[in-house]
Amino acid sequence: MNLINFYWTILFNIVHFGFSGLLRWKVVFVGRMRGSLWKGNINASALNGSRVIVGKRYTKGIESSSYTYWNVKGDVLFRGEARIPFGSIIEVTEGAHLIMGEGFRGSHGSKIIVHERIELGSNVLLAWNAKILDTDFHRLSSVDGLKSMSKPILIGNKCWIGINAVITKGTRLGDHVFVGPNVSIGGMKIPSYTIIKNKVVEIRHNSHLIG
8 A cells, every 4th residue: 555654754854954845745654664864965956847747556565675775975966756665775875876767767676875976867667686886895906905885876877777787886877778688787888779688788879779
């Protein structure tokens, strides 16, 4: 059942948008939430009458998680309306930046974890359990010394990230890129109009490929 979480919604909008947040909710939370609503810097000035919906159920009978996780201590910029559904995880650490384009659509179990910077273009779709994370969570040593634990990620417009796919640090996707189910890519620069399936990159120069 999709019931508005009034506690999270009212306090979040007041904390981040002042008392004008009482007049019109820019971000609406639905259902059971965990994390922190007090921290971080939220910029939703581009919404222009639309809303960001967090925690709503869009499917029935397949969800395993009982809550949606919002833990933002850094900066989040919404460039338009977005849907972050039930069972998702959004985590932005202190000093990190998440830029979410207009028309973002997540799915149950999708995760976005930001330690440095992740930028999503417009109309990006994340399928069930798809993950985007710009960090290894620890530094790696090599003959050249310690390597950075995080690198920015850039996802272009109208990209589709398939079921259980994983996008890791340093990845740059052009527009209209399809990342197939169970594919994991990191540190790659993928041109526009590309299909990635079974860990094989297939270049398709076709403007009607996606969207």
